[in-house]
Amino acid sequence: MYARAAAATTAALLGAGALVLPSATASAAPAPKASAPSAAASIASKHGRPLVVAHRGASGYAPENTLAAIDKAADMGFRWVENDVQRTKDGELVIMHDDTLKRTTDVEEVFPDRAPWKVADFTAAEIAKLDAGSWFDPKYAGQRVPTLKQYMNRVERNHQSLVFEFKKPELYPGIEKQGLQVLRRTGWLDKHHVKRKLVIQSFSADSVKTVHALRPDIKTGFLGTPKAAELPAYAEFSDQINSSHTTISDDYVSAIHALKGPHGKPLEIFTWTVNDAPATKRVAGFGVDGIITNVPDVVRSALREG
Ligand code: G3P
Ligand code: CA
Secondary structure, rough: OHHHHHHHHHHHHHHHHOOOOOOOOOOOOOHHHHHHHHOOOOOOOOOOOOEEEEOOOOOOOOOOOOOHHHHHHHHHOOOOEEEEEEEOOOOEEEOOOOOEOOOEEEEEOOOOOOOOHHHHHOHHHHHHOOOOOOOOOOHHOOOOOOEEEHHHHHHHHOOEEEEEEEHHHHHHHOHHHHHHHHHOOOOOOOHHHHOOOOOEEOOHHHHHHHHHOOOOOOOOEEEOOOOOHHHHHHHHHHOEEEEHHHHOOOOHHHHHHOOOOOOOOOOEEEEEOOOOOHHHHHHHHHHHOEEEEEHHHHHHHHHHHH
């Protein structure tokens, strides 16, 4: 499967901006609709109200990186979600944060002889058998590890937007091209989605550069806190510098905003993982553009308090 995916030419991806594919939204189930960001958010911010992004979905309330977690975010009224994308042994892209299946599934019970249970050592069919919900709460028993295709279809159905992370891309050569191919096939690389609904980020600068080279129209983010003097080099290929909230200051956020990204707009910062009111108020005071959080309702309330 991966060999086929990797065979897609770079030219095809580069040309995909002109293609408008039908969105894959086939689902009879009623779609929870994420509401627009609240106009009540009023905390002082130099660059307007920060966008609230549900980290791995609403992962404080539902098992991370499952369809239940993005549904929960939608039910709570959050339009933006974040995920982590990795690859199985047989080349399927799946949504998983750790590079092993141990923490967030029952893999040790189902496959006791397969330690260390790496994502890359299991086929998609094997992973599809795992329970990815019970570890979090028995009421989520039966949640599965979504494939990227399943995940994109659900985000679309929910009218949500996505901060898409290539997780540990150094383990998965060619994953950027393959991921873009899935996004294209699920309708996420048409003009509307690219302009308004998608950011692709990674801790790997090489991965972000690759995405930017393949599809220069896509908004990108580098995860980390480069020295201020190094920021101009990142701004060549990345629209965002997405730093841990524990590493940033007012001056650092100002240094980011003073630069322009590859699309000629001010460089942005989405900071993570902010899970309480004091931290929310601190980073909002710096003027961050986005706040990535496991508990989006807590962040929303803190922003409303100002
Ligand atoms: O989106 C930011 C955040 O997800 C990066 O850290 O380890 O949670 O993927 P991690
Ligand atoms: Ca992530």
